[in-house]
Amino acid sequence: MNPVGVEPYIVLSMVLFLLGALGVLMRRNAILVFMSVELMLNSANLALVAFAREWGQVNGHVFVFFVMTVAAAEVAVGLALIVNIFRERRSINIDDLQQMRG
Amino acid sequence: MFESPTIAQFLAVSNLASTAPATLLLAWTLVLVLVDLFAGEERSHWTPVLSCFGLGLSFIANLFVYSPAAGEQIALYGMFIADAFTGFLNMVILVATLIAVLMSWDYLKRAGIHRGEYYILALISSAGAMYMVAANDLIVIFVALELLSIPLYILSAFRSIKNDGSELALKSEESGMKYFILGAFSSAFLVFGAALVYGATGATNIPQIFSIAGGIVGGASAAAFYLLIGAALLLVGLGFKVAVVPFHMWTPDVYEGAPTPVTAFMSVTAKIAGFAALLRLLVTGLSVLVVAEGGAAAWQNTATIIAILTLVLGNFVAISQRSLKRMLAYSSIAHAGYIMVAVAAAGTAGAVNAATQGALVYMMAYMFTNLGAFAVVMAIEREDGSGGNIEDITGLARSRPLMAMAMTIFMLSLTGIPLTAGFLGKLMVFSSAIQAGLFGLAVIGVLTSVVSAFYYVRVVVNMYLRESSGALQPALDTPYVRLAINIALAGTLIFGIFYPLATNLVNMVSIA
Numbered sequence: 001m002n003p004v005g006v007e008p009y010i011v012l013s014m015v016l017f018l019l020g021a022l023g024v025l026m027r028r029n030a031i032l033v034f035m036s037v038e039l040m041l042n043s044a045n046l047a048l049v050a051f052a053r054e055w056g057q058v059n060g061h062v063f064v065f066f067v068m069t070v071a072a073a074e075v076a077v078g079l080a081l082i083v084n085i086f087r088e089r090r091s092i093n094i095d096d097l098q099q100m101r102g
Numbered sequence: 103m104f105e106s107p108t109i110a111q112f113l114a115v116s117n118l119a120s121t122a123p124a125t126l127l128l129a130w131t132l133v134l135v136l137v138d139l140f141a142g143e144e145r146s147h148w149t150p151v152l153s154c155f156g157l158g159l160s161f162i163a164n165l166f167v168y169s170p171a172a173g174e175q176i177a178l179y180g181m182f183i184a185d186a187f188t189g190f191l192n193m194v195i196l197v198a199t200l201i202a203v204l205m206s207w208d209y210l211k212r213a214g215i216h217r218g219e220y221y222i223l224a225l226i227s228s229a230g231a232m233y234m235v236a237a238n239d240l241i242v243i244f245v246a247l248e249l250l251s252i253p254l255y256i257l258s259a260f261r262s263i264k265n266d267g268s269e270l271a272l273k274s275e276e277s278g279m280k281y282f283i284l285g286a287f288s289s290a291f292l293v294f295g296a297a298l299v300y301g302a303t304g305a306t307n308i309p310q311i312f313s314i315a316g317g318i319v320g321g322a323s324a325a326a327f328y329l330l331i332g333a334a335l336l337l338v339g340l341g342f343k344v345a346v347v348p349f350h351m352w353t354p355d356v357y358e359g360a361p362t363p364v365t366a367f368m369s370v371t372a373k374i375a376g377f378a379a380l381l382r383l384l385v386t387g388l389s390v391l392v393v394a395e396g397g398a399a400a401w402q403n404t405a406t407i408i409a410i411l412t413l414v415l416g417n418f419v420a421i422s423q424r425s426l427k428r429m430l431a432y433s434s435i436a437h438a439g440y441i442m443v444a445v446a447a448a449g450t451a452g453a454v455n456a457a458t459q460g461a462l463v464y465m466m467a468y469m470f471t472n473l474g475a476f477a478v479v480m481a482i483e484r485e486d487g488s489g490g491n492i493e494d495i496t497g498l499a500r501s502r503p504l505m506a507m508a509m510t511i512f513m514l515s516l517t518g519i520p521l522t523a524g525f526l527g528k529l530m531v532f533s534s535a536i537q538a539g540l541f542g543l544a545v546i547g548v549l550t551s552v553v554s555a556f557y558y559v560r561v562v563v564n565m566y567l568r569e570s571s572g573a574l575q576p577a578l579d580t581p582y583v584r585l586a587i588n589i590a591l592a593g594t595l596i597f598g599i600f601y602p603l604a605t606n607l608v609n610m611v612s613i614a
Contacts, residue, residue, distance in 0.1 A: 006301070007324070010328075013294075013297075017290075017294055021287075021290075024283070024287050030283075033283055034283075034286075037286040040287070040294065041293060044293040044294040044296075044297045045293075045297075047294065047297040047298065047301065048297045048300065050301075051304075052300075054301070055304040057304060059241075059300065059305070059306050060300055060306075063244075063296070063297075063306065066241055066244065066245055067244070070244070070245060070248045070289075073248065074252060074282075074289075077252055077256060077282065078282055078286065080256075081275070081278050081279050082279070084259065084275050085275050085276075085279055088275055094283070097276045097279055097280060098276075
């Protein structure tokens with residue numbers, strides 16, 4: 001039924017997840033940080049779809065729809081916050097966000 | 103062939119009635135959106151009043167659904183579980199939201215941002231927390247977590263627009279952005295962990311995961327590997343939400359920058375919901391993840407290490423804080439550590455019930471006490487958000503003896519002095535740790551409580567013993583804020599003095 005097996009998909013999704021995590025930690029532009037988070041979520045989606053096919057179930061596919069919907073809601077809030085920050089400071093570099101320390 | 107059921111069949115099969123407390127609150131909130139739209143500026147007090155009404159409605163529904171006679175009920179095709187655990191935490195969340203709404207009213211008016219959306223977002227977040235404490239499925243945990251978090255991102259950035267162009271001391275937009283990035287980052291860990299657990303077991307339902315995981319554990323198959331990595335990633339994702347070390351970095355900044363009533367609200371509800379999901383996931387779903395047959399769960403060591411790190415770091419860093427909000431932020435990290443002690447204790451099969459009940463009582467005590475402490479801090483703050491430092495509280499005992507007395511009791515309860523709710527919580531958590539054989543952890547918990555007395559008592563000393571230039575006039579000493587403080591004070595004292603009340607409320611809770 002599935003000539004490739006599930007492992008290559010999972011390895012790929014793990015690599016994408018790590019790239020996304022590294023992006024969040026190393027990028028300084030808020031929009032790129034944000035895109036890296038999306039990459040992490042979508043790598044999880046890939047894993048879910050691959051597993052759902054492996055198990056021959058629909059659970060995993062349904063989960064993916066929920067993740068996509070929630071990610072869209074997060075995009076709406078996140079971009080609004082970024083626009084707000086840009087209006088205040090004319091910059092979306094997250095290293096500038098350090099007025100609070102201690 | 104799929105036949106679409108009638109409404110009556112659907113209601114019977116899905117058991118929608120058991121989800122009433124959370125679902126009613128959410129539906130009520132959607133109605134409020136419309137009411138707020140048409141109420142207009144001069145009737146802007148409608149939204150908070152109706153919010154309180156909705157919370158009351160949900161509380162009453164909760165009493166019906168979770169009466170001892172109702173027992174444990176499964177709803178929404180196994181995705182939702184309504185048991186004593188859910189019922190108790192629903193009550194805690196509803197009271198917390200009520201206190202937060204009472205606190206917010208005058209604060210928002212003074213800041214010039216009194217808008218209905220604020221209350222609507224708080225109520226949505228609260229409904230998310232209620233779904234999360236009832237979640238019986240990885241999908242529900244994720245969706246409820248986001249329903250809880252996304253409104254909180256907005257709320258913590260709520261004061262970013264300055265209405266008169268002056269510089270605010272509060273860095274609300276910075277707080278919102280930091281919370282958002284870390285929150286989304288942690289959700290990604292949670293989803294990936296859920297994907298791997300699903301891959302290992304072929305189930306997203308927590309009891310099903312439990313029954314399937316038993317056959318996988320111990321083998322050298324790919325599934326065992328997926329299950330272990332998945333459990334670890336789920337722990338990381340929820341660890342960020344409840345702010346345990348090493349996933350706590352965002353907490354001080356977010357708590358300091360957010361408007362004070364929002365800080366109070368999120369320090370309580372997000373933590374309660376996160377720990378509820380963590381307990382259900384680890385105890386109900388993954389307790390079979392053991393190293394040796396009949397031994398403690400494999401995650402117990404990890405939870406123990408996290409608890410120790412959290413207790414030590416939270417309590418010691420709080421000592422050096424000057425801002426009261428920042429001090430309470432580190433103190434909230436430390437309190438997450440105490441609840442984590444109970445989570446670790448739940449890894450031993452014999453101590454599961456004691457640990458769960460301890461965690462629940464601790465969360466209730468923490469809710470009352472922490473909200474009260476934040477309410478007092480909010481009352482003494484200046485309009486631009488400054489003036490919440492530890493030396494700013496000097497002279498409160500002279501100008502407002504009752505408020506100073508309330509703050510003293512909150513500080514004693516956070517330390518864990520007898521006759522306060524905080525003591526009862528600590529007592530139950532530590533005794534469950536001893537029951538689980540984690541003596542070292544219990545000793546560290548007691549020792550760090552002693553350390554915590556240092557920074558809590560300093561607040562009391564500043565209020566009563568330090569000389570100040572003039573009597574401090576709390577700017578927000580209004581009837582609603584006073585009511586919020588009094589509810590918190592009553593909860594702290596009643597459950598501390600008449601402790602059987604609290605123990606009777608939780609004694610039928612078991613999630614194993």
